[in-house]
C-alpha cells in the first residue's frame with residue numbers, strides 16, 4: 148500500500164511538472180507568434196513604431212517577423228503534439244536563418260531578403276536579418292527538427308539545452324547592447340544590427356524550446372538538475388558572447404583609430420610635399436621678379452637642378468603671358484614643348500584668371516600625357532618696379548606617379564594601400580587590392596582637389612587582429628557544453644540512484660517473502676512428519692489387527708465349513724433339492740471367505756517393510772514357484788520359461804509371494820491357447836528390471852492402475868475366473884517394500900507383461 152501511495156505522489160509531481168512545462172511553452176510560443184504577427188502588420192501598414200520601437204533603432208525585418216510567427220506557432224503546436232506542424236514551422240524558420248547566413252558568408256543576394264515585401268525602411272541590407280538573428284533562427288530550426296525526431300527524444304534536454312541557451316544568450320546580448328547604448332555589441336561585422344524586439348523574441352523562443360525539451364523527462368524532483376546547468380550555461384554564454392563582442396568592438400575601434408591616424412598623416416604629408424614643391428617654384432619666380440628676367444642659360448641650369456633634385460617634376464617651363472612655353476628645362480627630351488600653348492589641356496586659362504585676380508599660384512587638374520598623368524603648377528611673375536608688369540608663369544609639370552611615390556615612401560604608410568583621385572577619376576594607386584576599413588581625406592591647395600583613400604593591407608590587418616575574441620567565444624561555448632554534460636550526467640546518476648533504490652526495495656521485499664515461504668514450508672514439514680509418524684503407527688496397528696482378526700476368524704470358519712461339509716455328506720439324498728442347494732452355497736461361501744481371509748493374512752504378513760534381507764537367487768525362487776504351482780501347471784499344460792535371473796538382496800519369502808501371484812495369474816487368466824509364461828530380467832544402471840510375460844486374455848489399459856488396488860477385480864463372482872482381488876495388491880506391496888515399482892503393459896486378447904524393478908545390490 149505504501150509503495151502505491153508513493154508512486155501516486157511521484158505521478159502527481161510529474162503531472163504538475165508537465166503542466167508547468169506546457170504553460171511555459173504555450174506562453175512563450177504564443178507571445179513570440181503575437182510579436183511576429185504585430186510586426187508583419189507593421190510592415191503592411193508601414194508603421195515605423197511597430198517596426199523600430201524607437202526611430203534610431205534598426206527595424207525588425209519582415210523575414211524576422213515571419214520567423215517569430217512560425218517559431219511561436221511551432222512551440223504552441225508542441226503542446227498539442229502536432230508533430231507535422233512544428234516540424235514544418237521549424238524547417239521554415241531554419242531555412243530563413245540558413246539562407247541568410249549563406250548570403251552573408253558568400254556575399255551574395257539569393258533574393259529571399261525582400262521576397263515577401265519591399266523594404267524601404269532600412270538603410271543597409273534592406274530586408275535582411277541581422278547575422279545573430281539568422282544564427283538564432285538556424286538553431287531554432289534544427290532544434291525543432293530534433294524535437295520531432297523520436298530517436299532523439301531521450302537526449303533532448305542535452306541536445307536542446309545548448310541551442311536553447313545560445314538563442315537566449317543571443318537575445319540577452321542584443322538587449323544589453325540596447326540598454327548600454329552600444330548597439331555595436333549586437334552588430335556582427337559590418338552587417339545589420341539586431342532590432343530591439345528581435346532580441347526579446349529570441350529570448351522567448353529559446354526559453355520555450357528548453358522547456359519543451361524537458362516534457363519527456365518531466366519530474367519535479369529533477370527540476371533543479373535540469374534548470375541549474377541551463378541557467379549557468381545561459382549566463383556563461385551571455386558573458387562570453389558579451390566579452391567576445393566587446394573585444395571585437397574594441398579591436399575594431401583600435402583598427403579604425405589606426406586607419407584614421409594614417410589618413411591624417413597621409414593627408415598632411417601630401418599637402419606638405421606639394422606645398423614645398425610649389426614653394427620651390429615660387430622662390431624661382433620671386434628671384435625673377437626681384438632681379439629681373441634672368442638669362443636663358445642661367446634659368447635653364449637653375450630649373451634643371453630643381454628637376455633633378457626633387458625628382459617629381461617632369462619639366463619646369465617659363466610660359467609667356469600668352470601661355471606659350473618659351474623656355475623648358477631639362478631641354479633634352481622636352482624640345483617639343485617649346486612654343487606649346489598651355490591654355491587648353493593643362494588649364495592655363497584658369498591659371499591666368501587666378502593670377503590676375505589673386506596674384507597667386509594655381510594647380511591644374513591632372514591630365515593624361517604620354518608617360519603618365521601630369522598636372523601643372525602655375526606661379527605668376529609680377530615685376531613690382533615696372534608697375535607690376537606680368538611676365539608670364541613659372542610652370543612646374545608634376546609627374547603624378549613620381550610625386551605620390553615619393554610621398555608614400557614614408558615609413559608611416561607601411562602596411563597600407565593608397566589611391567588618389569582628382570575630379571572623380573583615379574590618378575594614382577599603390578597597387579594593392581581594395582579592402583575594408585578604407586578612409587578618405589581631401590587635400591585642397593591652389594585650386595587642386597585631391598582625394599586620398601587609404602586602407603590597411605590584408606596581412607597588416609591580420610597582424611593587428613588578436614585571436615583573443617575567438618578564444619573567448621570558443622572557451623565560452625566549451626564551458627557551456629561541459630556544463631550541459633555535467634547536468635546530463637548528474638541527472639543520469641540521480642536517475643540511476645533512484646532506479647537502484649527501487650530495485651533494492653524490491654529485492655528486500657522478495658527476500659522477506661521468500662523467508663516467510665521457507666518458514667511456512669518448515670512448519671508444513673513438521674506437520675507432514677508428524678502425520679506420517681501417526682500414519683505408520685496406525686498402519687502397524689491396522690496390520691496387527693488384520694492379522695489377529697484373520698487368524699482368529701479362520702478357526703470358527705473352519706468349524707462352520709467342516710460341519711457344513713459333514714451336513715452335506717451325511718444327509719445326501721435325504722433332504723429336498725433346494726435344501727441341498729442351500730447347503731452347497733453355504734459351503735462355497737465359507738470356502739471363498741477362507742480364501743479371502745488367508746489372502747488377507749498373507750497381505751498383512753507382507754507388512755510395510757522387508758524384514759529378512761538376504762542374498763536371494765531369483766532362479767531358485769522361480770524354481771520353487773514352479774514346484775508350488777506344479778498341479779495348476781500340469782492341469783493347464785502351461786509352459787514356464789525363464790532367462791538368466793540375478794541374485795538380489797531381498798526378503799526371500801516376500802519374493803516367493805510375488806512370483807507365485809504373477810505366474811499364478813498368468814496361468815489363471817489364460818486364453819484359448821496353451822499358457823506360455825516367460826520370466827526375464829534386464830540390468831539397468833541402478834536396478835534390475837524383471838518381466839513376467841504371458842499369452843493370456845490381457846487387460847484393458849484403462850484398468851492398468853486399478854488392478855493393483857486391494858479387492859479390485861475385473862471379473863464378477865459368476866465368471867470362470869475366481870479370485871479375491873488381493874494378489875496384485877500383495878505384489879505391489881512387496882515390490883515397494885524393496886524400493887521398486889510395478890506396472891503392467893498389455894494388449895487385450897494377446898497377453899500381458901508385468902514389469903517390476905528391484906534395486907541392484909543395496
Ligand code: ADP
Pocket residue numbers: 808812813814816841843844845846854859860861862869870871872873874875876899
Ligand atoms: P484375483 O486374481 O484374485 O482376482 P489379483 O489381484 O491377482 O486378484 O488380480 C486382479 C485382477 O487383475 C484380476 O481380477 C484380473 O482381472 C487381472 N489380472 C491379473 N493378472 C492378470 C493376467 N496375467 N492377465 C490378465 N488379467 C490379469
